[in-house]
Amino acid sequence: MAKMLIKGNEAIVKGALLAGCEAYFGYPITPASEIAEAASVYFPEVGGTFLQAESEVGAINMVYGAAGAGQRVMTASSSPGISLKQEGVSYIAGSELPAVIVDIMRGGPGLGNIAPEQSDYNQVVKGGGHGNYKTIALAPNSAQEMCDLTMLAFELADKYRNPVYVVADGFIGQMMEPVEFPKPNRNIPEKPWAVKGTAETSDNLISSIELDPDDLEEHNRKMQRKYQEMRESEVRYQAYHCDDAEIILIGFGIVSRVIQSAVDELRAQGVKVGMLRPITLFPFPSDVIRQYTDQVSKFWVMELNNGQMVDDVRLAVENRVPVKFHGRMGGNVVGTDEIIEKVLEEESA
Amino acid sequence: MSGNILEKPQSFYSEYTRKPGADTLTTHYCPGCGHGVLHKLIAEALDDFGVREKAIFVSPVGCSVFGYYYFHTGNVQAAHGRASAVATALKRANPDSIVISYQGDGDLAGIGGNNILQAANRGENFTTFFVNNAIYGMTGGQMAPTTLIGQTTTTTPRGRTHENEGYPLRVAELLATLEAPVYLERVLIGDPKYTMKARKAVRKAIKAQIEGKGFSMVEALSACPLGWKMDPVDAKNWVQDVLVKYFPLGVTRDNISEVEGYVPGENGNGRKPLSDRELVKKIDIPSDETTTTYPLPEAEDRYKHSEIKIAGFGGQGVLSLGVGLSQMGMLQQYHVSWLPSYGPEMRGGTAHCHVKLSHNPIGAPLIEKPTILVPMNKPSLYKFEDSVVEGGDIFYNSSLIDTPPKRSDVNVYPVDATEIADGLGNTKAANMVMLGAIIAKTGLLDKEAVITEMKQIIKKEKYVELNQNAVQAGFDALQSVSG
Secondary structure: EEEEEEEEEHHHHHHHHHHHHHEEEEEOOOOHHHHHHHHHHHHHHOEEEEEEOOOHHHHHHHHHHHOOOOOOEEEEHHHHHHHHHHHHHHHHHHHHOEEEEOOOEEOOOOOOEEEEOOHHHHHHHHOOOOOOOOOOOOOOHHHHHHHHHHHHHHHHHHHHEEEEEEEEHHHHOOOOOEOOOOOOOOOOOOOOOOOOOHHOOOOOEOOOOOOOOOHHHHHHHHHHHHHHHHHHHHEEEEOOOOOOOOEEOOOOOHHHHHHHHHHHHHOOOOOOOOEEEOOOEEEEEOOHHHHHHHHHEEOOOOOOOOHHHHHHHHHHHHOOOOEEEEEEOOOOOOOOOHHHHHHHHHHOO | OOOOOOOOOOOOOOOOOOOOOOOOOOOOOOOOHHHHHHHHHHHHHHHHHHHHHHEEEOOOHHHHHHOOOOOEEEEEOOOOOOOOHHHHHHHOOOOEEEEEEEEEEEHHHOOOHHHHHHHHOOOOOOEEEEOOOOOOOOOOOOOOOOOOOOEEEEEEEEOOOOOHOOOOOOOOHHOOOOOOEEEEEEEOOOOOHHHHHHHHHHHHHHHHHHOOOEEEEEEEEEEOHHHHHHHHHHHHHHHHHHHHHHHHEEEEEEEEHHHOOOOOOOOOOOOOOOOOHHHHHHHOOOOHHHOOOOOOOOOHHHHHHEEEEEEOOOOOOHHHHHHHHHHHHHHHHOOEEEEOOHHHOOOEEEEEEEEEOOOOOOOOOOOOOEEEEOOOHHHHHHHHHHHOOOOEEEEOOOOOOOOOOOOOOOOOEEEEEEHHHHHHOOOHHHHHHHHHHHHHHHOOHHHHHHHHHHHHHOOOOHHHHHHHHHHHHHHHHOOOOOO
């Protein structure tokens, strides 16, 4: 299909509709508001539901309701709004409902600012609400992926009956790039467990309550098996010039775009560097990273936060080679030259 | 109406097998509690209206969290306070279903206060049953928003005072200040004369939903002997003699007969799934047939990878000039990216954007050292002049910038953008004058193609011609300038 120049945030909405999403519940917040705005235009246009909820909390509980009713449903917000939604996400995970949640991260903590950060890594990737749950987290780094990974998010949510995050930073949400939209893919599986107000579903129950400790433990064990299956089947990443790399730089979202430019420039100077970009933040590409420990002298992890993903990299590397970290915060984005300097400074030291 | 009052309603399970323990025939509610009676009134009404199979019962957090032990309907358990948000989505997903949201006073009037207020205000077509027993029962007798002044609870050991905890909340009256609800009534679960009235109210509220009238709520005053530390008879009497004085019984809203019912399906609400083709069209995804692409322009080598920073006042069309460059670049086979400064900055302050046009895929969309700088006002020139790469270009808006750039190692092009635009009748076209000027000197884009495709970036038909003229004027102004 023809290319369209479009904002990442708007590409999400089109991707969602191409994936057969039927309902959107949200609350305005910069830098994610274009998602709600575009959803308010297009969802009613295709016979779907758009509702601006009374609050982030209201929105995520509407998502819970619609998911329980068997709909493909989504919400979107930015960091402080995601903090508010966490209780609801825990209920969705505990009740094993499929839902897609978009987080266009901004600066924190507190009100912070509206500039891009990646400081929600922990609260999105580690299951930020209460309880032993995990959410799949997909991290796009282009407008094209904002569409593609949103479509994938719906598929994975249904496949595992689990909430799936699409997590990007303010820049990926706000930037415009050409997107080639794929064909609609609305292969929504049967959901015999849903509560639809019909004779066939009138014995169904959507709930996360298990009073008996043994029952709740078994429920948790079942969920852990599901997460293990995700680890085995759903890891996605991009390796850029990694084959002969002596140093591998790891970053996601906007940072990976900057790293890519830095890798190009360093390669031109004869430095053998590569980039590894986790596309799934959970499940994390730990095995892939570990395999490179035989080949590289060190890893660099670059993030727009105080060092959150770097913990996962260190767990994967198991101290076999050094893992260096460079982070920016407050809405400052690491620059190409900054990365090059960091890498070269370390090598000449 | 049930034929035999001794028979359990069909809307209850005949045996409560979801309930743990050996006793699967009685409820978990305490003796003297009003929940069981209210459950029964609801179940009988669902039976009598023949809507059991369509019904969805939303249980809250509180003593009625186990509603799904009993109701042989679809069941959804909601987070504390959120039943009305959950019910909203359930009903909207399946407008034909009958959604019963059941909440206690802590759940509805405390933590979920905003959710119920907003759902009622939207006129969501579901029915809420609100059990007001002036206490948190399940958690062990703490103060509720409805606890009376002077009432002792485990968190008001000296009795509730208005100075510290405020006054008890009258929900039926509060919701009656809203336009949308069609039916609101406060009833009492107690002696039969009260319960018969409650029965009527329950049926009226559910019927309103079946007829698609909108939001209805029945608030039921109810005893909590355990929470109040009373025996069941004293507790019942306390409801009938004391609680009722602060929470008067009666209808606070009844618009049912005035509202036109909306029953889904009858008014063409049936959601016919769109074909792939229809879907793609409805969400404005361009097709190959409607999109023309152009060959990659022949330009000097240094323009094979351009990093363009455009800056100016908010309102000068800085961001849209960037979008225009990117859009046209894309149609002319470049890899492109556009990154704005965003947020409140854009509203009245300064704005800038980063545009990349390249023969190769684009890594970082951010620009640290522009190859082309386009300052539309003075502060922008001062801010970014030093960052331009050696040998780069500065196209500045000489109408508003009276002190030219000082750099001697870059190519400097004054463009009288604002004045030329004014001459064309609209100062806002200055950005497109600038676009024409850039094209004239760089050859980055094919000018004729830009003019032909102007409608891609100027959505309002009536401004297309103006902006086409602006591009041409900017192009002409710079073409005659050497340098």
